Amino acid sequence: MYDWLITNAWVVWLALFLLLAIIEMISLDLYFIMLGVGALGGVTVALLGGEFWLQVVVFSVVSLLMIMLVRPIALRHLRKDPEGLRTNMDRLIGEDALVLEPTSRMNGRAKIGGETWSARTDDEVALQPGTYGSVIRIDGATAYITLRTTMPELD
Template identity: 55%
Template sequence: MLDWLVANSWVLWLGLFLLLAIVEMMTLDLFFIMLSGGSLAALAAGLFGSPFWAQVVVFCLVALLMVLFVRPVALRHLNRGPADLRTNVERLIGETATTLEAVTDHSGLVRIGGDTWTARSSDGSLIPAGQRVEVARIDGATAVVSPSGKPLNNYEAGEA
């Protein structure tokens, strides 16, 4: 069995490549994909007739070089963008909204960027319908809003 595996080492390297690629898909760390690149290089060396010990050396060298030089560059490109990038509901904080019905300290509706949210006033005041407000925070599925000093334009007021 071992003799067959050494003689047909490409099967070993292909299997290792597939295994490492599957592990990379689960971890998304860009480490195992570098190792799988090394196994592809060893597979190529095996197909060109290199002895098994040379294939192992090729695997180790290519994998090491990829981890040391390719992975940091790839991680930099993946992590590009502003460090304070807000996602999901965090991006709504500070946005302006329009009240669709009166907002009190317990209930109300607002439109934030085309979506309708339940809302309540941050300071307990009554905010009439049709007013511009600012999102102070999000509590679950409720936007906590405060009055804004900016006037509505005709489009936001529904006079388009």
């Protein structure tokens, strides 16, 4: 059995590659796929008739190079946000806010993007119900709004 494994080491390397690829699909860390590429290096050396120790060395070197050189570049590209894309609460900044209750520095309510939010102002001026404001920042579950000088455009 041992002799068969040594003479057919490419099968072991290929099985290792498939196992690492499956683990990568579950983890999405980009470590296991880099090790998988190293295993493909081992497959290549095994198919070219290289000794087992050389297969292990090629696996190790290729894996290390992939982790140290390719993984950081891949992570940078994966985590790059498209220019101007705002998500979550950042997308609400600058949105119109319809004041539902008198809104001051202490309390108030406003409708922003179809949802009712607790609202506050940074100004000393209280906003009256029916007026429109503009969201200037979000702090927790509270929207800070300022009086809007122009009426919002209706769609």
